[in-house]
Amino acid sequence: MVEDQAVLPSTEDKILSAAINLMEKKGYKAVTMKEIALAAGFSEMTLFRRFGSKKSILDAAVEKYSYNFCMKKIFEEDIIYDLEHDLTLIAKMYHKYMNQNKKIVILSFQERHFHPEIGRKAAENPKILKEYLLRYLSEMKRREKIKGDDIEANVMSFLWVNLGFFMAQFVAGEEVSPMNETEFIESSVKLFKSGV
Incomplete structure (x- = not known):
């Protein structure tokens, strides 16, 4: 019988994870290649051989961590055209995605003026x-x-409400509201449903 073995993170994964953690805490500009190498457990030479520059590390991290978006399946396979059911599924997937990628999301807000890409x-x-x-x-x-009739306004309202909850939870946690994600999704979907 073959035992399940945990998949160990690759060198690239370790470097990207260390870079995102440091950049999210200190900002892109303040982090050095030396700090990333130390946090990842590799030499600076390894980082330069793999990526060439700090900017390339950032680009690779954004590419890797911002494409775990699974909405296509929901819209193609799981939608049943029941507004409450469907929007609940969509909101749950949105928050799952945002929470999995929160460091890169926050980093994109922090660095948008210096790295518009x-x-x-x-x-x-x-x-x-x-x-x-x-x-x-x-x-x-x-x-x-x-x-x-204003479908775009409805869509944007749904998106902004969910983004607002994510940001409030990330920045202030329960200081803004003790409502958890499940309660928020349930109440916001019901409120949205009553307005459309």
Whole structure:
């Protein structure tokens, strides 16, 4: 019988994880290649051989950690055109994604003025989700399951409410609200449903 063995992180994974942790805490500019190497457990030479520069490490981290977006499956396989059910699934996946990638999301906010490409990369997933939601609510309107005419405003409201909760939890935790993610999703979806 073969025993399951845990998959160990690769050299690249260790370097990228160390870089994101340091950059999220100190900012991109303040972190040195030496600090990243030390935190990752490798020599600076290994970092330079693998990536060439700190900027390349950042680019690789953004690329790796910002593409775990699984909304396509929900919209293609799990939607049943019941607004409360569907928006709950979507909100749960959104928060799962945001929490898995919170350091890169926060880093993209911190570095957007100095590295606008990070902001552009980070904006790709919300743009994709917006398109899915626009198509979904348009179809709900066609099926006469919602009344509202301004579908884009409804989509943006849904996105901003979820982003706002994520940011408030990340920045202040329970100091803003003791409501947990499950309670938030349930109440916000019901509120959204009553407005459309």
